[in-house]
Amino acid sequence: MAAPKRFFVPNIGEEVVLSGEEFRHASQVLRLKTGDEVTLLDGSGAEYSAVIAACSKREMLLNVLNKTVSDKEPETEVTLLFGALKGDKSELVVQKAVELGVFRIGIFLSRFCSVSFGENKLERLERVAREAAKQCLRARVPGITLYPDLESALSSAQTCKNKLFACEFLKTGEGDFTSLEGPTALVIGSEGGFSREEFERAKELGFTGVSLGKRILRAETASIALLSVAMHALGEWR
Numbered sequence: 001m002a003a004p005k006r007f008f009v010p011n012i013g014e015e016v017v018l019s020g021e022e023f024r025h026a027s028q029v030l031r032l033k034t035g036d037e038v039t040l041l042d043g044s045g046a047e048y049s050a051v052i053a054a055c056s057k058r059e060m061l062l063n064v065l066n067k068t069v070s071d072k073e074p075e076t077e078v079t080l081l082f083g084a085l086k087g088d089k090s091e092l093v094v095q096k097a098v099e100l101g102v103f104r105i106g107i108f109l110s111r112f113c114s115v116s117f118g119e120n121k122l123e124r125l126e127r128v129a130r131e132a133a134k135q136c137l138r139a140r141v142p143g144i145t146l147y148p149d150l151e152s153a154l155s156s157a158q159t160c161k162n163k164l165f166a167c168e169f170l171k172t173g174e175g176d177f178t179s180l181e182g183p184t185a186l187v188i189g190s191e192g193g194f195s196r197e198e199f200e201r202a203k204e205l206g207f208t209g210v211s212l213g214k215r216i217l218r219a220e221t222a223s224i225a226l227l228s229v230a231m232h233a234l235g236e237w238r
Contacts (some may be wrong), residue, residue, distance in 0.1 A: 112192025
């Protein structure tokens with residue numbers, strides 16, 4: 001039996017009205033009807049079982065049955081900061097980062113970055129993150145922030161215990177993944193990589209350089225690979 005479909009809704013009480021985009025997905029795409037059971041999420045890490053009590057052309061009324069705490073959320077807060085990528089590659093990284101359990105995502109423009117942020121970029125990325133969270137059964141959607149420059153992105157991670165900066169021109173990494181513990185920030189560049197000046201500035205802000213091996217990885221591969229290694233080191237895959 002398939003798991004109940006999942007919907008993000010703010011302010012969940014004994015009764016909930018599902019409207020807007022989530023309603024359209026439930027009624028027009030999933031063809032849900034009165035009596036069907038669903039799972040509601042408010043982004044707090046809780047899951048609410050509910051049943052559809054009534055349907056109209058623009059909304060659904062749901063009765064909430066019970067509340068449980070999700071066991072799918074990571075125990076450690078991991079922040080992924082990556083340079084804006086061409087085409088839909090940023091969307092790919094956001095999707096996979098959500099599946100891997102990232103807590104927060106930041107996307108920045110750097111010296112060798114050759115793309116810009118469009119008007120609807122953040123809205124599109126948030127939609128990708130929300131759908132990825134539903135698919136992998138998470139109970140919250142990681143926050144996404146667009147930063148105008150690398151300095152702003154790096155400064156946002158100053159409270160993290162571990163701050164790792166991936167650099168393609170490092171022959172050997174300085175960081176030790178086996179000792180990772182506590183809130184962690186990971187930084188990956190765009191297709192153009194980082195300048196040495198950017199790396200030096202990152203070190204001034206407390207970041208440690210790490211190597212991703214002998215081969216040059218695509219930027220999207222590097223983000224997914226580094227996050228995967230960090231999650232494993234932090235015990236999220238045990």
